[in-house]
Amino acid sequence: MEKGIEEGGVLKVVKRHKRHKKYCAEIFGFPPENRSEEAKSYRETFTCPFRGKECDPDNKVSNLTDEDGNLLVEGQTGECSVWHNPSWSEEPYPVITCPYRFLEGNVVLNFIKEKFFNNNEIVVAEQVDIPPFGRADALIGEIIKKDDSLDIGRIAHLEYQADGTTGTRGVIECIRDFRQGIDVTKKDYDYGLNSKASVKGASLQMINKGYLFQELRIPSIWVLQDYLFRYLRRIYNFDLEDVTDNPLSSEGKYLYFLITKLEYDKDKKKFILRIDKCYVTTPEDMQKSIMGKTHEITIDKLRKKILTKADITCGRQQFLP
Numbered sequence: 001m002e003k004g005i006e007e008g009g010v011l012k013v014v015k016r017h018k019r020h021k022k023y024c025a026e027i028f029g030f031p032p033e034n035r036s037e038e039a040k041s042y043r044e045t046f047t048c049p050f051r052g053k054e055c056d057p058d059n060k061v062s063n064l065t066d067e068d069g070n071l072l073v074e075g076q077t078g079e080c081s082v083w084h085n086p087s088w089s090e091e092p093y094p095v096i097t098c099p100y101r102f103l104e105g106n107v108v109l110n111f112i113k114e115k116f117f118n119n120n121e122i123v124v125a126e127q128v129d130i131p132p133f134g135r136a137d138a139l140i141g142e143i144i145k146k147d148d149s150l151d152i153g154r155i156a157h158l159e160y161q162a163d164g165t166t167g168t169r170g171v172i173e174c175i176r177d178f179r180q181g182i183d184v185t186k187k188d189y190d191y192g193l194n195s196k197a198s199v200k201g202a203s204l205q206m207i208n209k210g211y212l213f214q215e216l217r218i219p220s221i222w223v224l225q226d227y228l229f230r231y232l233r234r235i236y237n238f239d240l241e242d243v244t245d246n247p248l249s250s251e252g253k254y255l256y257f258l259i260t261k262l263e264y265d266k267d268k269k270k271f272i273l274r275i276d277k278c279y280v281t282t283p284e285d286m287q288k289s290i291m292g293k294t295h296e297i298t299i300d301k302l303r304k305k306i307l308t309k310a311d312i313t314c315g316r317q318q319f320l321p
Contacts, residue, residue, distance in 0.1 A: 021185065021186070025082055027077075027175065036269065056098065072172045095227050111258065139156070163198045195228060220255050224260070238289035
């Protein structure tokens with residue numbers, strides 16, 4: 001069976017036989033199929049292979065219980081990504097659900113160092129408060145050596161944006177089953193993705209912080225996976241300039257999107273983070289795409305929706321007193 005999906009005016013075909021079972025694509029950095037000694041060492045010590053230290057103790061601990069009140073999973077869950085089948089894609093995605101997943105092998109920082117700092121030495125300051133704009137995931141500074149002292153030259157702002165899950169119980173049950181030795185790849189777990197909320201929440205920060213760093217003439221770099229970026233583009237169709245293989249924009253544009261993807265390495269039996277694309281835009285262009293959506297809504301259509309939704313018919317009025 002196949003079904004048609006219209007995207008950008010083009011009818012695409014989603015092949016049902018490509019549907020992937022839903023389970024955690026990575027647990028402590030490795031697919032559940034990978035039970036090697038290396039993978040086992042990270043899982044037994046609750047260590048994140050991308051941070052090089054303990055898995056996030058704040059956001060990766062679940063308090064969900066079974067019918068007897070026992071925790072489904074003790075300690076950190078270690079879930080890095082989950083399998084998802086977008087209706088608008090011909091292929092399933094291992095979707096990143098933890099921002100620390102982007103730290104693999106300094107892939108992102110090495111690209112930024114070369115692209116934005118001409119491979120000069122850099123330093124990274126994490127979780128920097130920038131009131132009243134909240135907090136930056138990181139600020140990157142170019143190191144300038146002056147005699148016996150160090151100074152900071154050029155600066156870049158960095159944010160990591162992962163997706164989130166809904167129906168999280170399904171994810172936690174997958175982790176529980178995995179720890180019990182069950183082959184989770186044969187099961188289909190009940191969870192969804194919170195992509196729309198992830199995109200809408202992040203877009204406001206992209207615009208607000210985008211204006212700040214545009215004023216300061218500092219690149220504001222947002223790291224997303226290709227899946228979430230495609231979702232973003234489906235909601236907000238703003239202009240983008242591809243600078244992946246081109247020089248950085250010289251037209252006063254400072255809002256950058258660094259797009260990554262996960263590729264499966266059959267020899268290593270795990271996913272590898274790769275840089276896919278680098279785009280630049282402005283907060284103005286992004287804001288216009290949000291504010292200037294085309295529509296066919298009229299007052300009469302809204303009146304009709306009220307009548308329909310409220311089920312206002314003779315003898316069945318639902319009026320407030």
